[in-house]
Amino acid sequence: MLDVIDLNLEFHDHLVPETVVYDFDLHMEPGEIVGLVGESGSGKSMTALAIAGLLSRHDMQKRGKILFEGQDLLTCRRSELRSLQGDDIAMIFQEPMTSLNPVYRIGPQVEEALRIHSPGIDKEERKRRAIQMLADVDLEEPERVYDAYPHQLSGGMRQRVMIAAAMICGPKLLIADEPTTALDVTVQAQIVKLLKRINREKKTAILFISHDLSLIRQLCQRVVVMQGGRIVESGSIEEVYGSPRMEYTQKLIAAIPRCEKKYARRQSGKSAQSAKGGMQDGR
Amino acid sequence: MKYFAKKLAGLIATLLVVSFLVFLAFAVIPGDPATAMLGTEATPARVEALREELGLNAPLIERYAKWIADFVRGDMGTSYSYHMAVTEMIADKIPVTLALTAISFFLIVVISIPLGITCARYMDGALDHIIVVANQVIMAVPPFFSGILITLVFGLVLHLFTPGGYVSYRTDWARFLGYMFFPALAIALPKIAMSTKLLRTSVLSEMKADYVRTAYSRGNGTRAVLYRHVLKNALIPVVTFLGMALSDMVAGSIIVEQVFNVPGLGRILLTSISNRDYPVVQAIIVCIAFLVILINFLVDLLYKLVDPRITME
Numbered sequence: 001m002l003d004v005i006d007l008n009l010e011f012h013d014h015l016v017p018e019t020v021v022y023d024f025d026l027h028m029e030p031g032e033i034v035g036l037v038g039e040s041g042s043g044k045s046m047t048a049l050a051i052a053g054l055l056s057r058h059d060m061q062k063r064g065k066i067l068f069e070g071q072d073l074l075t076c077r078r079s080e081l082r083s084l085q086g087d088d089i090a091m092i093f094q095e096p097m098t099s100l101n102p103v104y105r106i107g108p109q110v111e112e113a114l115r116i117h118s119p120g121i122d123k124e125e126r127k128r129r130a131i132q133m134l135a136d137v138d139l140e141e142p143e144r145v146y147d148a149y150p151h152q153l154s155g156g157m158r159q160r161v162m163i164a165a166a167m168i169c170g171p172k173l174l175i176a177d178e179p180t181t182a183l184d185v186t187v188q189a190q191i192v193k194l195l196k197r198i199n200r201e202k203k204t205a206i207l208f209i210s211h212d213l214s215l216i217r218q219l220c221q222r223v224v225v226m227q228g229g230r231i232v233e234s235g236s237i238e239e240v241y242g243s244p245r246m247e248y249t250q251k252l253i254a255a256i257p258r259c260e261k262k263y264a265r266r267q268s269g270k271s272a273q274s275a276k277g278g279m280q281d282g283r
Numbered sequence: 284m285k286y287f288a289k290k291l292a293g294l295i296a297t298l299l300v301v302s303f304l305v306f307l308a309f310a311v312i313p314g315d316p317a318t319a320m321l322g323t324e325a326t327p328a329r330v331e332a333l334r335e336e337l338g339l340n341a342p343l344i345e346r347y348a349k350w351i352a353d354f355v356r357g358d359m360g361t362s363y364s365y366h367m368a369v370t371e372m373i374a375d376k377i378p379v380t381l382a383l384t385a386i387s388f389f390l391i392v393v394i395s396i397p398l399g400i401t402c403a404r405y406m407d408g409a410l411d412h413i414i415v416v417a418n419q420v421i422m423a424v425p426p427f428f429s430g431i432l433i434t435l436v437f438g439l440v441l442h443l444f445t446p447g448g449y450v451s452y453r454t455d456w457a458r459f460l461g462y463m464f465f466p467a468l469a470i471a472l473p474k475i476a477m478s479t480k481l482l483r484t485s486v487l488s489e490m491k492a493d494y495v496r497t498a499y500s501r502g503n504g505t506r507a508v509l510y511r512h513v514l515k516n517a518l519i520p521v522v523t524f525l526g527m528a529l530s531d532m533v534a535g536s537i538i539v540e541q542v543f544n545v546p547g548l549g550r551i552l553l554t555s556i557s558n559r560d561y562p563v564v565q566a567i568i569v570c571i572a573f574l575v576i577l578i579n580f581l582v583d584l585l586y587k588l589v590d591p592r593i594t595m596e
Contacts, residue, residue, distance in 0.1 A: 054499055078504075086501035098493040103515045103590055113501040149591045165501070 001205060002028040002051070002173060007064035009046050009055070009229075017061070020046050022230045024064070030172060031203040033196075035216035035237075037252065038226035044209050045094075047226075048177045050074075051207065052091045053081045068173070086113035090166035094178035096159035100150040107146040110134065110165045117169050133164040137194060156187035160194070167198060174198070175207045180215060192219050214256050217241060225249050290583075294576050299351075301572040305565050306347050315339075316363045316559040337363065350565065360562030364555070369566045373548065377570065378452060380547035383540070384532045386460070386467035387474070391528065395475045399482025399521075400509055406487060414479065421476040426535065430469035430542035437465055447544045466543040470536055474528045481524050485517040492516070519590050526582030530575040 007024040010017050021043040028034055038044045049055045051066055053073050066073040068089065073081055090113070093099045100109055110130040114121060121129075127146070134142035137160040150158055159179060166174055176195065180188040192215055199206055210216055216223055217237055224234040225248070233246045244250045317333040318325065334340050338349070353360060359369035402411045421429075438446035444465055450458040489495065490513060498512045537549030548567050555563035586593050 052500055054496060082502045082504060084502075085499070086503075091497075091500040093493060093497065095493050099497045101494040101498070101512050101516070102592060104512075105591075112498075112503075116502045116507075151592050162497070165497075 001030045001069060002026065002207075003065070003067040004047075004051065005065040005067070007047065007050060007066060008062070009043070009050060010061040010063070011057075011059060012061060013059040020229050021050070024226075024231060026224060028173070028205050028207065031199065031205055032222065033199055033206045033208060033220045035220035035223040036207060036209045036226065037211060037213055037216050037223055039211055039252075042226040043229040044226050045177055048091070048175050048207065048209050052089055052175050053085055054091070083117070086166075086171075087117040087169045088172045089175065090169070090171040090173070091175040091177065092159070092162045092166050092179045094181050096155050096162055096179075096182060099162055100158055102150055104149075105146070106134075106148050106150065106153070106161055110146070110161060110168060113165065113169045130164070130168065133168050134161070137161075137164045137167070138190075139164070155183055156190065159183060159187075159191055163191075163194065163198070167202070167204070170202060171204060173205045173207065175209070177209045178211070179208075180210070180212070188215065195219060213241075213252055225252065290580055294573075294580070297576055298569060298572055302351070302354075302565060302569050303347060305568050306343060306350070306561075309559070309561055309564070310343050314559045316561060319559045320363055350562075354566075354569070359566040362555070362563050363560045364558045364563075365560075369562050372551065372563060373566060373570065375453070376546065376548045376551055379545060380533070380536055380540070380549065381574075382452065382459070383463055383467055383470070383536050383545065383547060384529065386463055387471040387532050387536075388525070388529055390467060390471040391474045391478055391525065394471075395478035395482060396514075396518075396521075398475075399479045399517075400486055400514065402479065402483040403486035403490070404505065404509060406483075411483075415483075418476040418480050421472050422480075424473065426469045426473060427538045427542050429472050430466060430539050433465050433469050434542065449543070449545055462543075463545070466536075466539045466545055469539050469542070470532055474532070478521060478524060478528070482517060482521050485520050486513055489513045489517045515589060519586075522582060522585055522589055526579060526585075529578045529582075533574045533578070534571055 004024055004026040007021055008019060009021040010019045024043075024047055026034070036044045036047065046055070050062060051073070055062065062074050064074070068084065071080070071084075073084070100106070107127065107130055108115075110133060111126045114126050114129065131142045131146050134145050139145050139157060139160050145153065145157070145161065150161075153161065162179075174195075179195075180191050183191065195206055195208070196219055198204055206219075208216065208219055220237060222234070222236055223240050225232050225240065225246070227248050233240060233244065233249045240249060241253060244253055315330070315334070317330045317337065317339065321330055321333060338346060341349075350360065357370070359373075361367065362369055362372055365372065398414060402414050405411050424432075434446045437443045444462055448462065450462055452459040486509070492513075494516075495508055495512060498508045503511065536547060537552060539545075540547045540549035541553070548571065552564065552567045554560075555567070
């Protein structure tokens, strides 16, 4: 479904060009959840924005290929890209507090992608679907949320609204750029659970970007580790967490707080044996 | 409801303060209406008699109290110079000044909003550079001078209107509006420049907001992002400015009315000040203050419409 081949992102806003992503490769199957992990500045968000077609800066050079169902998003026409955005490829962001437009009610924002991509659907039907979607992301009193303004909702509720808005057209790929970073731990767990359920029920592939390895482990089937704009390691969760090859990955895994490690160990019963070895290396 | 009651109380208090200040100002500045009416040749006895007749010898507070009591009953007094009821004198001038302000405001809104957005959209393009430079120049020109230039260019060279050929709204509405367009343009020009500049800056800063990225991620094009998402947010500071500009224009139209020979409140105010015609000045200033406060109140309501985060308490 998604093939990123040799993606290079270069900024030309200084005298000397600066490359932020080098030779990035990624393959995603429909319905798969892939984690993209790395520290701040490792290029993971840039990569995500490039895949979502949201890097349109003129001072930036993009090389390589981003093939979505065979269509190269880097060379296709803007109108073609726009017809995919919000319809087949949706994205949620790190800052639920500011990602919604503060001066409009939730309803029109949740419906927006539907209004753009399915203009044939009438107003009542759009509203019905939006309220259904708000209920699907476990928001209580979806009718009230539909009529609320963003500032009347909590951070966790807003992120659920963002997810509802992203899912309204039933996208094939959902890119989640650190969707839980700005939320407190209990809400984080709920959002991860929700994403998991969406993936299971709607078969939406999810590219989950985070610097939090324990979250990636709870949610993803595969993980790609980035450092300094390059992929340093990738593989299944069991492989990477069980026997990390690179020292950087080992350190990242070692940085997971201990109680979470115990929890994570309990969660992945299958690979408990190998995981234990990997984590102890780091301590 | 509480909000409206509070606003109304504020309105009344402001009008009291403003009218008292005008009373006080006339008590302090030199000049006497009785002398102005009788001329410098009049004998002191006649002047004194007239002062007594007009009630000018009573203490300031007493005169003010009497004036307020009459005003509340709808009696604004009688003009010293024209010997007619002030209400009658200013009744047909208020629509002229209001029309002038309204046309100017309309011009500001319909010109500066598209212009500001266009500048922001094509930032650093040729059009943007031209508009930015033109803005700087226009902002620096005061309305009375742009009024003179407009009279010269549109009136004397292009013959689009007859300078000084004011047509009353009672005679012909269309020709009235046609004439008023030019003084309104003179008043509006510097404000258009300021509003365009403000909106451009505001749009550019809003374009960096996170919700803009979200809007693009849903498949919106730049035009849709600008008009559907950014504009309403970017208008918040512009509404503040427009509110202030509108108040300023009600009061500021006085000078431009002189330039274009428009018989609005401004002309009558200037004559009345030089004649020391207190009742007229008093009434006009209270009317202008009332309009300004009313506009501010409407702007507050508009805020609520533009930005739902504002609560009215």
